[in-house]
Amino acid sequence: MTRVLSGIQPTGDVHLGNYLGALRQWAIGQHDSDAFYCAVDLHAVTVRQDPAELRAATLGTMATLISVGLDPEVCTLFVQSHVPQHTELSWLLECTVSLGELRRMTQFKDKAARAEGRAEGSDQGGDHVSAGLFTYPALMAADILIYDADRVPVGDDQRQHLELTRDVAQRFNSRYGEVFVVPEAAIPTVGARVMDLQNPQSKMSKSAESxxxxxxxxxxxxxxxxxxxxxxxxxxxxxxxxxxxxxxxxxxxxxxxxxxxxxxxxxxxxxxxxxxxxxxxxxxxxxxxxxxxxxxxELDADPAELSRIIAAGADKAAAVAGGTLARAKDAMGFLPK
CATH class of the missing domain: 1.10.240.10 (Tyrosyl-Transfer RNA Synthetase)
Structure with a gap:
């Protein structure tokens, strides 16, 4: 069965466009693939987050994914930071990707420019663009490769990152042997294209000004x-x-x-x-x-059950991720424990 990976950042409230455009399709597609879905909280901290808000948003995102129809008995549903193999593999891939490749990522250039612009207008002085924002594509590559994902549904804003993931996987395999599945980009099964009710030329967005x-x-x-x-x-x-x-x-x-x-x-x-x-x-x-x-x-009223589902999902994800990481470390020559 084809393995699919998708993630959503736990920032902002999930809106109608997210649901009709993507999440409802995830719920439908979970029955046709070996699906891994996660709240990518490590991605969220490439920009500064309030700790209490991030914690609450991550719990809320996981509850939302279950509420829209993702079944933890059918798919693997987890929080990214609960599976430490993501960050460990990310370092191995940072040592595989080149500085020039990361510099060419247009999303980094765009986000860095916006971050610098905001910082210039702040009372904190100076600008702050985190190194994580620069190396983020290596973490995204690790998210994908750690689960041997065959297909990754990506929008236009992430296509360049997926191409980099493919390049890094092929380079790693060329150097160390066939360790990683080289993923294919998949055109997402898109539901309704939902536009802003006040500005129907623009997509409904978490970050809309109004x-x-x-x-x-x-x-x-x-x-x-x-x-x-x-x-x-x-x-x-x-x-x-x-x-x-x-x-x-x-x-x-x-x-x-x-x-x-x-x-x-x-x-x-x-x-x-x-x-x-x-x-x-x-x-x-x-x-x-x-x-x-x-x-x-129902989930909000039973936090223990939500915690149980999250913990079980992390265990399922780690069982797969651990095997992939062990292959990668062995291939690179790390001494086994």
Whole structure:
């Protein structure tokens, strides 16, 4: 069976776009592959995090993954930092990747530029770009290679990192023998493309400047209804799916279709007014999210069970990761214990 790995950073609240665009597809796909899903908390600390907030966000992310339908009895569900083989293999790969390769990573350049810009405007003086932000691709490579993943669903922003992972794996295998599975990029099975309700030309995002365009999956029902009621449409009145000419209306139809199991074009049938479309979309989204919220409340009320699931997932992941790390260390010539 094909092995798949995906991860999500425990930063910010999971929103409707995350769920319809990715997490719901993870839940569906877990039955067709040997799936490993994790909260990548080590990735989160490439920028400064409040310790208490990171701890709470990691627990919340794990509860959310279970709530959206990931079954710890079917897939391997774990917290990245609970499997120490990630960081140990990351060091071996840092000693395999070149400085020039890391310097060419466009995501590092972009994030470093933004971090420097923020620091210049802070009262702390100077700028701070962590070394971890620079070496992060080696950790991402370790995340993938430690589980012998065959396929890694990646978006456009991570394709360069996956290509680097493949290069590092091939170089390591050339030097030391066939140790790593060389992963293939997989086009993610994407659900609805959910755009910002206030700016339908942009994707719904955790980091949007205005929260009014983003719908959290655990938001209060009244707030969800209010956000859809205020969603941007256009000055016309025809309800049709046309993303270029009618991005706001098309976004509502895409969401309504995803929530009710129809195509956006089919979801448009019968509508004559934007107000009705907005209210129906809100009702469909609320109904879709209710069982997720109920499961999350159940987990929040039983922290011991959530801790048990997290610990069991780490044990399952470590059993695989330990074997891969042992192969890599033996191949490089490290003395066994």
């Amino acid at each position: 929260p009014q365009g983003t719908v959290g999956i655990f938001e209060d029902r009244a707030d969800i209804a209010r956000k859809f009621a205020r969603a941007v449409t256009d000055s016309e009145s025809e309800v049709r799916y046309d993303p270029d000419a009618k991005p706001g209306v098309s976004n509502l139809l895409s969401i309504l279709g995803a929530a009710t199991g129809r195509s956006p074009a089919d979801a448009a049938a019968g509508y004559r007014q934007y107000g009705t479309l907005k209210s129906d979309t809100a009702e469909a989204v609320i109904a879709m999210l209710e069982p997720i919220a109920a499961k999350k409340a």
